Amino acid sequence: MFCYITDLAVVEPLHTVEIEAEGGDMMSLLYNFMDAWLFNFCADPFFVPREVKVISLDRVNFKIRSIGWGEEFNLDKHPQGTEVKAITYSAMQIHEEEETNDIFVIIDI
Numbered sequence: 001m002f003c004y005i006t007d008l009a010v011v012e013p014l015h016t017v018e019i020e021a022e023g024g025d026m027m028s029l030l031y032n033f034m035d036a037w038l039f040n041f042c043a044d045p046f047f048v049p050r051e052v053k054v055i056s057l058d059r060v061n062f063k064i065r066s067i068g069w070g071e072e073f074n075l076d077k078h079p080q081g082t083e084v085k086a087i088t089y090s091a092m093q094i095h096e097e098e099e100t101n102d103i104f105v106i107i108d109i
Contacts, residue, residue: 004107010078016067018065019067024062038084
């Protein structure tokens, strides 16, 4: 998602931000997780993470904690890409396999 917003190669991991989200099921948890990160970017200080790591995932109570390393978005340093307006439920998919997990999310730009 953040690759649409800017070139992550120029984002330095200067600060950390922790995000928590909850849901009623795995789909709503995924939506709320991504929406929380997008909201965090859209609110001052416009934090853009270069990397996000899931710290804990509770599949029973549908809670997630994550940490992101990055910095404040700055037009003098970061090229402006496409604005991400929202996360959508449209065609959202979660595929859990024994050896790999894949998600598919459409974002509104």
